[in-house]
Amino acid sequence: MDWLLLAEFSLVGLLSGGVLALIALGFVLVYKGTRVINFAMGEFMMIGAYLFWTANVFLKLPWWAALALTLAGIAVLGAVVERFVLRPLAGQPVISIVMATIGLGAVLHGVAEAVWGGANLSLPQLLPRTPLTLGEILLPGQVLWSFALAVALIAGFTAYFHLSKGGVSMRAAASDPVTAYAMGIDVRRTQRLTWMFAGVTGAVAGIIVASMTSLSPTLGTVALGVLAVIILGGLDSIAGAIVAGLIVGLLESLTVAFIGGQARDLVPYLVVLVILMVRPYGLFGTRDIERL
Amino acid sequence: MNILEAEGLTLSFGGIRALAEVSVAVPKGGITAIIGPNGAGKTSLFNAISGFYRPERGTIRFDGADVTRVPGHARAALGLARTFQNVSLFRGMTVLDNIKLGGHHRLRTGILGAMGYLGRAAAEESRLRDEIEREVIDFLEIDHIRDLPIDALAYGLQKRVELARALAMQPKVLMLDEPVAGMNREETEDMARFILDVQEERGITVMLVEHDMGLVMDISSHVVVLNFGQVIASGTPAEVRQNPAVIAAYLGEQAAKQRAA
Amino acid sequence: MRIGDFHASYRHDEALFDTRVQRIWFGLLLAALAAFPFVGGSYLTYLACLLGIHLISAAGLNVMTGYTGLISLGHAAFMGVGCYTVAVAERAGIPFFLALPLAGATSAAIGLVVGIPSLRIKGLYFAVATLAAQFVLGFVFREWESVTGGVRGANVPAASLFGFELAGDRRIYFLIVPLAVAMLLGARNLFRTRVGRAFIAIRDRDISAEVLGISLFRYKLAAFAIGSFYAGVAGGLWGYFFRVATPELFGLPLSIFYLAAIIVGGLGSILGTILGATFMTLIPELLRAMVGWAEALGLKEAGVYLAPIRQVVFGLLIVGFLIFEPHGLAEMWRRVRRFFHLWPFRT
Numbered sequence: 001m002d003w004l005l006l007a008e009f010s011l012v013g014l015l016s017g018g019v020l021a022l023i024a025l026g027f028v029l030v031y032k033g034t035r036v037i038n039f040a041m042g043e044f045m046m047i048g049a050y051l052f053w054t055a056n057v058f059l060k061l062p063w064w065a066a067l068a069l070t071l072a073g074i075a076v077l078g079a080v081v082e083r084f085v086l087r088p089l090a091g092q093p094v095i096s097i098v099m100a101t102i103g104l105g106a107v108l109h110g111v112a113e114a115v116w117g118g119a120n121l122s123l124p125q126l127l128p129r130t131p132l133t134l135g136e137i138l139l140p141g142q143v144l145w146s147f148a149l150a151v152a153l154i155a156g157f158t159a160y161f162h163l164s165k166g167g168v169s170m171r172a173a174a175s176d177p178v179t180a181y182a183m184g185i186d187v188r189r190t191q192r193l194t195w196m197f198a199g200v201t202g203a204v205a206g207i208i209v210a211s212m213t214s215l216s217p218t219l220g221t222v223a224l225g226v227l228a229v230i231i232l233g234g235l236d237s238i239a240g241a242i243v244a245g246l247i248v249g250l251l252e253s254l255t256v257a258f259i260g261g262q263a264r265d266l267v268p269y270l271v272v273l274v275i276l277m278v279r280p281y282g283l284f285g286t287r288d289i290e291r292l
Numbered sequence: 293m294n295i296l297e298a299e300g301l302t303l304s305f306g307g308i309r310a311l312a313e314v315s316v317a318v319p320k321g322g323i324t325a326i327i328g329p330n331g332a333g334k335t336s337l338f339n340a341i342s343g344f345y346r347p348e349r350g351t352i353r354f355d356g357a358d359v360t361r362v363p364g365h366a367r368a369a370l371g372l373a374r375t376f377q378n379v380s381l382f383r384g385m386t387v388l389d390n391i392k393l394g395g396h397h398r399l400r401t402g403i404l405g406a407m408g409y410l411g412r413a414a415a416e417e418s419r420l421r422d423e424i425e426r427e428v429i430d431f432l433e434i435d436h437i438r439d440l441p442i443d444a445l446a447y448g449l450q451k452r453v454e455l456a457r458a459l460a461m462q463p464k465v466l467m468l469d470e471p472v473a474g475m476n477r478e479e480t481e482d483m484a485r486f487i488l489d490v491q492e493e494r495g496i497t498v499m500l501v502e503h504d505m506g507l508v509m510d511i512s513s514h515v516v517v518l519n520f521g522q523v524i525a526s527g528t529p530a531e532v533r534q535n536p537a538v539i540a541a542y543l544g545e546q547a548a549k550q551r552a553a
Numbered sequence: 554m555r556i557g558d559f560h561a562s563y564r565h566d567e568a569l570f571d572t573r574v575q576r577i578w579f580g581l582l583l584a585a586l587a588a589f590p591f592v593g594g595s596y597l598t599y600l601a602c603l604l605g606i607h608l609i610s611a612a613g614l615n616v617m618t619g620y621t622g623l624i625s626l627g628h629a630a631f632m633g634v635g636c637y638t639v640a641v642a643e644r645a646g647i648p649f650f651l652a653l654p655l656a657g658a659t660s661a662a663i664g665l666v667v668g669i670p671s672l673r674i675k676g677l678y679f680a681v682a683t684l685a686a687q688f689v690l691g692f693v694f695r696e697w698e699s700v701t702g703g704v705r706g707a708n709v710p711a712a713s714l715f716g717f718e719l720a721g722d723r724r725i726y727f728l729i730v731p732l733a734v735a736m737l738l739g740a741r742n743l744f745r746t747r748v749g750r751a752f753i754a755i756r757d758r759d760i761s762a763e764v765l766g767i768s769l770f771r772y773k774l775a776a777f778a779i780g781s782f783y784a785g786v787a788g789g790l791w792g793y794f795f796r797v798a799t800p801e802l803f804g805l806p807l808s809i810f811y812l813a814a815i816i817v818g819g820l821g822s823i824l825g826t827i828l829g830a831t832f833m834t835l836i837p838e839l840l841r842a843m844v845g846w847a848e849a850l851g852l853k854e855a856g857v858y859l860a861p862i863r864q865v866v867f868g869l870l871i872v873g874f875l876i877f878e879p880h881g882l883a884e885m886w887r888r889v890r891r892f893f894h895l896w897p898f899r900t
Contacts (some may be wrong), residue, residue, distance in 0.1 A: 030808060035710075037677050037680070037681070038702065052826075085876070088876045089875060089876060092875075092879065093622075094677070094816065095618075095622055095624055096875050096879065098624060098677060098870060099624065099812060099816060099875060100871065100872050100875050100876075101873040102626070102809060102812065102867070102871065103809075103813070103867070103868040103870070103871025103875070104872060105868070106806075106809050106864045106865070106867050106868030106871070107864070107865050107868030107869055107872065108868075109861065109862075109864050109868075110861040110864030110865030110866075111865055111874070112861075113859070113860065113861035113864070114858055114865070115859040116856075118860075127823045145757075173641065176565075193724075194661065222685060224688070227681050227684065227685075228685070231681055235676075235677075262696065264687060264694070266688070266692050267687070268685075269684075269685035269689050270685075270689065272669060272681055272682060272685040273667070273671075273682060273685055273686075273689075276670040276671045276674070276678055276682055277670035280670075280673065280674040280678060281674070286727055299852055322829055329672050342764060344760070344763075362750055364763045364764070364769075365763045365764075365766055365768045365769065366766070366768075367764075367766075368764065368765055369766055370768025373764070374764055376761065380758050380760065380761040381761075382753060382754050382757040382759075382761070384756065384757050384821060385753055385754075385757075385770065389750055389753075389762055392747070392749070392750060393747075393750050393754055393762075393765050394764050394765060395667065395747070396747045396750070396751060396766055396767060397765065397766030397767075399746075399747045401747055401748060402748070403582075403743070403775060403779065405744050405746075406742060406743045406745075406746035406747075406748040406749065407739035407740070408739070408742065408744065409745060411741040411871055413742075413745075413746050416746075417567060418747065421563045421566075421567060422563060425563065433752070439646045457765075461765065461766070477834050489633075518724060
């Protein structure tokens with residue numbers, strides 16, 4: 001047993017879990033805000049990455065301008081989705097809304113493929129490659145930076161939700177829209193913000209993933225794997241999303257180490273099936289108590 | 293003879309004690325009313341007896357057998373039926389189909405039989421339809437609405453359909469959660485008549501949760517009063533009405549003192 | 554203008570086709586179906602076969618999702634299981650009339666494996682589990698080379714009945730279409746009995762269903778097993794029709810296709826299943842034709858856009874119908890019928 005190798009793979013795994021946690025945050029935000037699992041999350045990631053590519057590689061804008069444009073674009077997409085897809089369905093059973101996100105995902109996927117083509121594009125290397133050496137262990141620079149970015153964003157969001165007035169009203173509206181309305185909180189605005197935030201986290205995660213691998217319309221399938229993360233962490237827990245993201249990242253890395261690259265993509269889905277058998281509400285999820 | 297006995301039921305949700313050592317005995321063949329101010333635990337008691345909530349402590353005996361561990365969906369077969377505070381009919385079906393669902397636990401058709409709709413399945417359905425028409429639809433006077441979707445019905449009729457569905461279960465004990473809530477005088481009297489008929493003609497034991505004191509005092513044979521998750525009085529309607537603890541619970545300490553004085 | 558139906562007995566009231574007119578129409582329909590391949594020509598016969606397969610699969614999905622409320626994102630993978638089962642069975646010399654039920658049974662069995670952990674809890678967990686199943690099964694299709702032939706896929710010989718080969722659309726039509734009619738009737742019959750009523754009750758208000766004595770877990774599992782069985786049979790027929798089983802055929806886009814079919818047609822309705830499957834069989838053909846015209850008009854690259862346009866159209870259909878016509882084409886049909894029944898009166 002090569003302990004050093006194990007340690008290296010483990011650390012890399014934990015670090016790459018940072019991005020998974022970021023994507024999971026996007027899912028959890030929407031779930032907490034609307035009780036819906038947003039199956040179009042992967043497509044938000046993908047569109048974000050494509051918008052960045054268009055601004056940065058195609059239009060040759062500097063990275064900070066490209067990022068700003070991308071985030072603005074995605075925020076607009078999130079608002080449009082909320083206004084024209086989600087709001088008309090308000091009051092319908094959750095299963096209808098979930099199916100609408102599935103349909104939305106298909107639309108975005110098709111549009112992306114039509115506009116940008118199905119071939120792989122590459123984003124410039126955005127994250128510095130210089131590795132960090134801890135004794136004998138080598139941690140790739142990109143993975144470290146992606147982790148740092150993810151942590152920064154998650155911390156920023158958490159601070160917003162707990163400390164700012166806007167964030168607290170979002171939590172209020174998510175937990176009880178009617179009372180929030182009565183308290184003067186603009187519930188529609190918070191719904192819109194929820195979707196814009198989800199889009200933004202997705203876009204950033206999408207850019208990070210695309211810059212580390214490559215960009216194609218299938219980028220979104222990563223997000224489907226993140227469903228395993230939110231099931232493990234609990235659908236409505238941000239803390240759960242973080243912890244579970246790290247765990248799944250670790251598991252994927254160890255799978256690559258001991259079983260081989262092919263099986264890596266399978267890990268999240270096996271995790272889902274196992275968790276559902278053992279601890280369905282996840283590590284930190286709240287068990288639904290129904291009022292009869 | 294008690295058909296249902298709950299002993300020492302305790303149930304909490306997080307920090308809230310819904311039921312604290314509640315013991316209730318329901319005499320067979322009578323009408324037992326569970327009353328108390330809002331939040332007293334009446335519906336929680338019903339839910340514990342139905343099997344939705346598993347009490348942390350306590351036992352429930354039905355017809356002599358201990359059913360505390362029996363899962364919720366198996367209690368129908370024991371002879372327990374209930375209605376809900378907020379009408380809980382199935383909106384995707386007609387009145388007739390809703391009522392037929394009451395007969396579900398008495399039927400035996402399985403998947404293959406159903407898909408073929410041959411012999412036994414068809415015969416069962418026919419028999420069920422006959423039974424329901426005779427025993428329930430005629431009795432509750434709802435033949436004119438049997439093919440209507442639930443959404444087309446007025447609230448009072450919906451409650452009657454829910455009663456019909458519960459009766460189609462051919463229960464031994466019928467638990468009605470606020471059967472006349474939101475009804476006017478005439479509708480309340482109709483419902484009272486139906487409840488009495490059910491009890492007298494079919495020998496079904498009735499348990500009621502109700503706020504309408506007129507109804508409770510008129511038709512119940514036994515009354516249990518809950519407050520803050522505890523039983524504070526039980527007995528005949530007349531006894532309970534005089535009980536100072538009951539008066540205090542409903543009208544406040546002052547009123548109790550005034551009555552006593 | 555229809556004044557009303559007069560039923561003289563409850564049995565009459567319960568019947569599926571309760572008026573003489575309806576029974577005559579049904580008989581004519583069966584006769585038309587039997588004659589179709591001889592008058593329709595080869596393209597239409599091909600479409601009819603494809604429609605038959607889509608009908609069976611969509612019916613299964615509607616029983617699970619439309620009637621019982623369980624969203625399945627893995628329906629295509631279960632069809633794949635059926636298709637590969639048929640491929641393997643034929644290799645072992647098992648004839649189609651045993652291979653098809655076996656395909657259904659294998660899918661149902663895998664459905665049980667997925668359903669048992671995930672149906673115990675309420676909420677969207679089942680949907681996520683079916684998505685997981687979709688990907689895990691896709692992985693198995695690609696990697697289990699010895700059985701499935703890996704990425705290349707597996708060939709399926711023609712179905713044969715003691716030497717008589719069902720090769721060619723006209724012959725296989727007489728396997729697919731009667732089977733589709735029978736399975737649709739079977740699905741419809743479910744909802745005349747306590748089984749189907751229980752499914753709808755679970756979708757509408759599962760707490761009340763429990764009070765009535767319905768074990769939620771067992772019935773949800775039954776709905777899922779039925780849906781998977783239908784998917785398996787449809788997949789098996791797909792194998793006999795297209796004569797090949799490959800992993801990419803049975804991926805997530807096909808699952809979305811069937812979801813679109815039942816949403817467009819109408820959730821929780823057999824008529825909806827028929828309308829939706831028909832609509833969704835015709836749409837890709839229409840798109841293909843449009844791309845052909847575009848290419849003919851000079852847009853040489855139009856062919857490349859076929860796949861993404863299909864995705865966009867399916868997605869828009871799903872979202873559009875959910876927003877504007879949530880009960881699907883079946884509801885539109887009912888409105889038209891009502892109009893004609895009441896005409897010349899308005900309401």
